[in-house]
Amino acid sequence: MNAELYSPRSASEAVSLKTPSAAFLAGGTEILRHGSSVHADRLIMLKNTEGLKGITKEQDQTVKIGAMTTFAEALRSSAVPEYFRKAIRYMASGTKRNMATIGGNIALIRDDSYLAAVLIAAHAKLVLLMADGERGRDGAFAMERKELVCIRRYLLEPDLYRNALILSVLLREDVKVVSKRYANTAESHSFLTAAMGIVDGKVRIGVSVKNSGVFFLKELSEEMNDSADPGKILADFADSWNGLDIPDDIFGSQAYKRYLLGVTLTDLYRSLQEDRGEEVSDV
Amino acid sequence: MKISCVINQVPRTFDVDPMMSLRELLVSAGHVCVRDSDDGEGFCGSDTVLVDGTPVYANLMIAAEADGCTILTPDGLGDLRHLTDVQQAMIDAGVVQSAYNAPAAALLLTWLLEKNPAPSREEIKDALSGLYIRDASYEHYYLAVRLVQEKRKTGHYVSKTAPKFRENLREIGTPDGKVDGPALVTGQRAFVEDYVSPDTCYMVMLRSPYASAYIRSIDTSEAEKVPGVIKIITAANCPDIYYMQAGQGNPEPSPHDRRLFNWKVRHAGDRVAGVVAETMEAAEKAKSLIKVGYEVLKPVLTVEEAMADGAPLVHDGPVEYRAGAPADLDEYNAKASADPREGKVIYQFPLGADIHHNVAASNSGGIGDVEKAFAEADAVVERTYQTSQIQHAPLEPHVCFARMEGGRLTVYASTQVPYHVRRIVGWVTGLPENQIHVVKTRVGGGYGAKQDILIEDVTAYAAYITGRPVYCRNTREEEFIANSTRHPMRMRVKMSGKKDGTITGIFLEVRANTGPYGNHCLTVPMNSCSKTLPLFKCPNMAYDLKVYYTNTPPAGAYQGYGTPKGNYALMMAMAELADRLGCDYKEMVLKNHVETGYRLDILKGLGEGREGNVVPVGSCGLREAILKGCDMIRWGVKEQSPDPDWKIGKGFAMIMQGSGLPGLDHAEAIAKMETDGTVILNSGCADIGTGLDTVCAKIVSEVMCMPLEHISVLSGDTDSAAFDTGSYASSGTFFSGNAALDAAQKLKEGVLKEAALQMGEDQEDLDVRMPGEVFSKKTGKVLTYAALSHEVCSGAGRGMIVAHGNFVTNASSVPYGAHFAQAAVNVRTGEIRVQKFYALQDAGTPINPELALCQMYGAALKSIGHTLYEGMILDKDGVCLNSNMTDYGVPMIWEQPDDFKAVLIDVNDQYGPFGAKSISEIACNGAAPAIGIAIHDAVGVWMDSWPMTPEKVLRKLGRIR
């Protein structure tokens, strides 16, 4: 890669260096790989940036995971809720888990994301550092602000946060989330990941569909919360959901993916109802 | 930027571009075993190193990130003379085969065991989860870990690495390591890329974006101005020589239907121009400046399109025959296109081709009367099966380095066929064979891909005409789009039977897609019939095969040739017939399979372009494999899943292959006793990681009664050894092993003759014994090989003892076996899990039992991949949509069945060296039908195409339309 390299010591410095054509270098497993979706003329290496690592239990039954925490570190930590560790395991390569960071994954907003659907269903929040105002003569921004953003907003309105630095992600422990990922092989990109959570007594659904996008099924979640027969809603939903434009592609036909989504949501719901909060049906 | 780090305990400082990858930094510092097999895709793990004690991919780090770090590379573990216990255990477990990723695996296991001295199976799985292994599967890596643990605890291994065969023999049948194991596992220089000299030029290929087009114009003038560009080779300036790229015996049963560069491009990815430049950057830049005018043609992408009336023709020039031209050739050629850009097609002998209907080859024949059998049967099954286009996906892509040395052309090649490479390079350069030196290096994965001469032709030509060293290495994308693949095939089977389970008639129709060129176009589909129909004791059998040219990426040789496909179709049809007749499948198989002595009349028409040898079945462990496997998998017992959505079923398939090509293959070996009594065997064989050098060394050791470490096998070097057809058609152990045996026996004869003179005894009274000496059964006198050989090479001696062995035969030694699967299928989601897979095979005497087992595991996992996950997907224009590792879908450790077993059935063969037959190709033949039958047993649907995806299961179940 041909780019200028910076190694900021602080988050403020890092965010001040961010331009639309720059990228943060976290685990590098996307930026530095062949066929990467990220192209940058400036790399802002976060390896030596303070304050971006670590997993801590906060008040209000919340766990804070620093953006530069690797998948492997998060997986090893017993403080991290099991529903999230399950999503981490969707990244099949242990070596890649040693490198890839939670922040890097979230920032990519991929339609085959390991984490996005689960984060939506769990109503996770992000702590962002944003550069504001005009750049000064030294290139730095006049102001910066920290913002607490719902993951749904971050994922669904990416343009708002294009230059933001994710400092950490906040996960709730008092939620129940189940999820399921479909991919050809474990190491292949997923073509469908669906997650369902019960948060404050309400159902939340997150879905990522390859070549379609990442979705918070807001209306469906609301309908289910009000319905006497949520199972039926789910079964009917996948076929008729207009908001979802699923193509026929190398992963399968639209009919297959819609069918699978319906079945999976039903299974996830069943699993939540059964109060198991664990893996949907497996051999 | 200055970067300081500690590499393998040595503090180092580099002044480098901080953006260079850590791998580049490490390789430039001499750590060549930190490799890359996917162009930095981050999939294969060949670049695994430890940074501050954690495994990472060095390609996905920049040098700047390594500043201040401690790095351990695989070559920092142990060296050739001081292997670590992990490295030794990997060799002993048999997993060091083609070994491109063996050093990285050693590093990962070392790291794991340091962190966790008693890892569980899941923890081992996780440690290896970022590493792609294609050759041996992952099964014996678990064994390697266990061996290390045992040794650390008790000082020795408790577990067996493999069973021992032939108690009366010392080396043969004994698990005893691999002669090249230490060099490979420690990451020594071994592969083509390690021989590239610093003054090399690079060659990159401009490839066609279109599946079919004439080149109207090609302008290289701007490209040639790029500083550092040496030569651009195109259709305009390449030699007008027609040849083919299949590495087969001469005369080849493949058409000579291409030149180095053609005026008509016939697939998306076809060669348009080869750019040679002093740097890679210059080559790429120049490539981007070549202007090509295409006249785009409508492509044909499937067999159905190719056979349709009025289909566009892939080859439409005149044809020529070197032998056997038909009487109406002139008339036939009158139909040819007048456009010279079509080129021509030359046959060495008739292949049943008709290019004016896109037919590259055809054949038909049979025994008995199938129509009568069908008419009189109690049930007839007729079904059509389809298989996809599969990539070999070896870790090491096709790679070649060629240079002029002392006026001769030297070609470093990762090849299965060094002598065929020499011949083809000779054709395209016009050089005689004595002026070409092919050096087969270690091969980082072949599986048939490297039986085809796909880049050696053009690399060697470029080095010859420029006089400069030239290095060419396929990108991973090129491996998919411009390489040989498994022929996609459509097979129609008609099979009839009686109520008592007797199969009365079998008809197999094969329609194969060879792509744009006819590499192996006759032999691969022939194998669909010749290595499947002879499994059946059926008096009425017929076959009809036609192979079509299309504009898809090329097809060619692939482990198993056409057999996995023909076998898939026949076994599935048999299971359906059993179902239709209400018979138990196992009983039907037992009733209809061949046994020793059964005369195989069906073989008469199934020679490779000539009359086949009708022979009786020789040594055969088929029945034992079936019975034992049925016991292991508890055939007939229905397994239940605790989850009602998951249904479990069982299936199995008979399998067979060959051991080389009787009457066609040829092997030679030259054994010489050095002055200290050690032996060097110059073998023509091409060890592609499977342990063939070890087979040869063990044979010499056994015959000569001398330690294995006193024998070196130098193989695959066309200068030092004599002609061998190469490693394909499962010929290695049988042919090259027999040549080594012949050489060893003649060497022994020479030693005894000389000893008789030196010892003053009669030769009949002498014999050899360990550790390499002649003794007199009469007088008890002893003469060591060292003393004997020193004497013959002293000024007054009779000359070095050298023996020349060779092997050709008309005898067939056929390996048999049966593969078993237990699969769970989710009726709601269509997901398929292979829970158990048992491979049982009769390999005659397994000379290297631990390596043989790993060959079986490797091929079985590969074919599980073909069955369930793999397949190139082309768009409507013939462009491959999944030409990278992640999207293509090779199986890795997570896909491996948890209960995975390989079992060697003990049978002694009459013709093989010490009773050995072949082992690995056959192991590709069972998975598809075994899994397909298991899926039917689970959920009642017949899967008639591979890959058998969840979507296809759901469609069969009627869940989606």
Ligand SMILES: Cc1cc2nc3c(=O)[nH]c(=O)nc-3n(C[C@H](O)[C@H](O)[C@H](O)COP(=O)(O)OP(=O)(O)OC[C@H]3O[C@@H](n4cnc5c(N)ncnc54)[C@H](O)[C@@H]3O)c2cc1C
């Ligand atoms: C073979 C292979 C297959 C892959 N398949 C998948 C897949 O199926 N699904 C998937 O989700 N990923 C996949 N990836 C991509 C990648 O491994 C993961 O998404 C990973 O989590 C990215 O994290 P990273 O730390 O390596 O990010 P990097 O590569 O370092 O950065 C990725 C992006 O995130 C931004 N970024 C990083 N950190 C921050 C931060 N703190 N704040 C704001 N922006 C930030 C960067 O600017 C950059 O644009 C694959 C990678 C490989 C090599």
Ligand code: FES
């Ligand atoms: S990036 Fe790891 S092998 Fe290529």
